[in-house]
Amino acid sequence: MSRINQxxxxxxxxxxxxxxxxxxxxxxxxxxxxxxxxxxxxVMSFPKYALSELFxxxxxxxxxxxxxxxxxxRAVKQVRYVLPLVMAVGLFNPLLDRAVVxxxxxxxxxxxxxxxxxxxxxxxxxxxxxxxxxxxxxxxRLFASLRKIHxxxxxxxxxxxTWRYITxxxxxxxVMMTAYHLRAPEQKGLHWRAWGSFIGQLLLRTMDRGSELYxxxxxxxxxxxxxxxxxxxxxxxxxLYVLGWVGCxxxxxxxxxxxxxxxxxxx
Amino acid sequence: xxxxxxLLSPSTAAVxxxxxxxxxxxxxxxxxxxxxxxxxPVMAVSAAMIFAGQMINYTIPGTGSSGHLCGGxxxxxxLGPQAGFLSMIAVLTIQCLFFADxxxxxxxxxxxNMAFYGCFIxxxxxxxxxxxxxxxxxxxxxxxxxxxxVLASILGCVLTLQLGxxxxxxxxxVSGITELxxxxxxxxMLPIHLAIGLVEGLITSAVLLFxxxxxxxxxxxxxxxxxxxxxxxxxxxxxxxxxxTALTGGALSLFAxxxxxxxxxxxxxxxxxxxxxxxxLDEENFGLSSSVSxxxxxxxxxxxxxxxxxxxxxxxxxxxxxxxxxxxxxxxGACVLISLAGGFWRKRTVQ
Numbered sequence: 077m078s079r080i081n082q083x084x085x086x087x088x089x090x091x092x093x094x095x096x097x098x099x100x101x102x103x104x105x106x107x108x109x110x111x112x113x114x115x116x117x118x119v120m121s122f123p124k125y126a127l128s129e130l131f132x133x134x135x136x137x138x139x140x141x142x143x144x145x146x147x148x149x150r151a152v153k154q155v156r157y158v159l160p161l162v163m164a165v166g167l168f169n170p171l172l173d174r175a176v177v178x179x180x181x182x183x184x185x186x187x188x189x190x191x192x193x194x195x196x197x198x199x200x201x202x203x204x205x206x207x208x209x210x211x212x213x214x215x216x217r218l219f220a221s222l223r224k225i226h227x228x229x230x231x232x233x234x235x236x237x238t239w240r241y242i243t244x245x246x247x248x249x250x251v252m253m254t255a256y257h258l259r260a261p262e263q264k265g266l267h268w269r270a271w272g273s274f275i276g277q278l279l280l281r282t283m284d285r286g287s288e289l290y291x292x293x294x295x296x297x298x299x300x301x302x303x304x305x306x307x308x309x310x311x312x313x314x315x316l317y318v319l320g321w322v323g324c325x326x327x328x329x330x331x332x333x334x335x336x337x338x339x340x341x342x343x
Numbered sequence: 344x345x346x347x348x349x350l351l352s353p354s355t356a357a358v359x360x361x362x363x364x365x366x367x368x369x370x371x372x373x374x375x376x377x378x379x380x381x382x383x384p385v386m387a388v389s390a391a392m393i394f395a396g397q398m399i400n401y402t403i404p405g406t407g408s409s410g411h412l413c414g415g416x417x418x419x420x421x422l423g424p425q426a427g428f429l430s431m432i433a434v435l436t437i438q439c440l441f442f443a444d445x446x447x448x449x450x451x452x453x454x455x456n457m458a459f460y461g462c463f464i465x466x467x468x469x470x471x472x473x474x475x476x477x478x479x480x481x482x483x484x485x486x487x488x489x490x491x492x493v494l495a496s497i498l499g500c501v502l503t504l505q506l507g508x509x510x511x512x513x514x515x516x517v518s519g520i521t522e523l524x525x526x527x528x529x530x531x532m533l534p535i536h537l538a539i540g541l542v543e544g545l546i547t548s549a550v551l552l553f554x555x556x557x558x559x560x561x562x563x564x565x566x567x568x569x570x571x572x573x574x575x576x577x578x579x580x581x582x583x584x585x586x587x588t589a590l591t592g593g594a595l596s597l598f599a600x601x602x603x604x605x606x607x608x609x610x611x612x613x614x615x616x617x618x619x620x621x622x623x624l625d626e627e628n629f630g631l632s633s634s635v636s637x638x639x640x641x642x643x644x645x646x647x648x649x650x651x652x653x654x655x656x657x658x659x660x661x662x663x664x665x666x667x668x669x670x671x672x673x674x675x676g677a678c679v680l681i682s683l684a685g686g687f688w689r690k691r692t693v694q
Contacts, residue, residue, distance in 0.1 A: 276553030
């Protein structure tokens with residue numbers, strides 16, 4: 077299957093997940109966006125050696141996974157995109173930061189190793205949070221909710237239209253790519269001689285489609301402002317959802333709960 | 344070049360969000376001034392097209408590897424810098440949310456690194472001046488225009504990708520994520536992105552040449568005789584490039600003095616391991632101290648979300664860590680139990 081088809085299938089599967097009806101799905105998109113931003117900011121703010129404190133932040137994705145019914149395994153698949161990049165940046169830490177900062181029994185552990193592991197954990201946690209945001213919230217409702225935080229109407233409309241047209245143009249590109257591969261079965265990718273004509277053709281079709289889209293929008297009364305998209309109300313339960321999670325994040329950030337539990341267990 | 348959330352500190356992410364939001368705000372204002380309602384749908388489908396174009400593998404002749412399209416230069420040559428920038432924001436936002444290409448909080452930095460340079464610097468510094476100049480006799484000659492399109496695409500993509508890669512390096516280092524010194528990190532990032540920029544420049548030029556042959560009116564600043572009075576001379580282009588080189592070089596040297604290279608690090612960076620004593624060098628009193636770096640440190644200390652590096656010197660660090668790890672293991676066990684209980688509860692609900 078070509079990369080475009082794979083991407084389209086991925087989009088479709090996330091869209092299907094977002095259409096669920098779990099308790100998490102029922103909170104307003106804005107509340108979930110705020111909680112996700114709060115979570116990511118908290119994770120990013122942990123010092124580089126604070127491994128045990130950081131580890132407790134896993135509670136959020138685990139809870140959301142359980143409440144939404146979306147398996148953690150499904151989310152972890154996405155890690156393959158982000159982990160190599162994060163590792164590439166942190167790979168030199170164990171070589172350059174060799175100062176021993178703790179002992180595991182008799183085994184010395186260097187600061188660089190701790191910082192590499194914490195960097196990877198941060199990458200995975202932030203990714204999980206973003207994944208659970210988008211897999212429990214339909215994209216159009218999420219984009220529409222950005223109006224509530226005063227995102228300019230033009231950008232929101234652009235996001236909504238782009239989101240709708242990604243599937244259309246993706247399918248068009250996939251059809252073109254299939255036709256190309258049928259004519260050039262030995263080619264792994266797009267031959268350099270076809271770079272211009274292939275993407276150029278797609279681009280010209282795109283521009284024509286843009287004009288058609290504009291005309292059809294005009295026929296429906298478009299005069300520069302997009303008709304009001306459905307806005308989800310921000311209710312008291314949404315506020316409590318945000319406050320509850322943000323409170324948890326502050327506690328997890330401020331206190332080393334893992335150490336308290338460890339000491340409580342007599343270790 | 345998509346940065347993950349883990350590669351940035353909250354303060355750096357916030358600064359980059361502010362910078363990108365300012366550029367986006369100005370772009371929206373400019374488009375409102377133009378009052379061309381036709382543009383928005385075209386921007387949306389173009390963004391979707393770039394998204395599809397990025398999914399295609401472009402075989403690089405003779406290497407067996409493949410390149411990819413970023414799209415900033417392409418969009419700004421077709422739609423103009425402001426519309427191109429906003430379209431790139433849409434592409435990067437959807438990529439970040441659905442394909443884990445870059446993090447949600449790193450989106451501001453990614454927009455700056457990939458869209459801002461590609462659209463604004465690439466357009467105002469390379470594309471427009473070259474298209475308005477008479478380089479290769481492009482105002483009258485068809486082949487001259489083709490040569491200028493190729494030159495502008497390659498120069499634009501290389502320059503903007505280099506600036507983007509440099510920004511990634513600076514943002515990661517300012518965030519304190521990597522132990523690599525600035526020079527070593529930049530030395531890794533810039534050559535890689537030079538090659539990527541060249542390939543992207545070739546792809547962009549191939550597409551723009553096709554559009555030039557098929558529908559030249561779609562290209563910005565190509566064949567607009569009424570705008571000739573505002574044209575920028577080749578001397579102007581060279582002067583602008585010299586200015587940006589000087590600025591970039593200045594910024595590089597500033598950071599280079601603040602961040603020692605690998606050899607210096609080995610000499611000073613690890614006093615606990617005995618390096619400083621062996622070489623009889625005192626890290627604190629060696630070299631130049633910069634008032635700029637002192638001020639930057641003071642600002643970073645006062646604005647950092649939460650203080651960093653406290654763990655290492657803490658007397659109780661090791662003890663806390665062992666209890667912490669034990670606690671983490673207990674929490675991990677609890678997480679497994681919560682997940683199993685959740686699965687059991689869901690099955691019962693379904694039945």
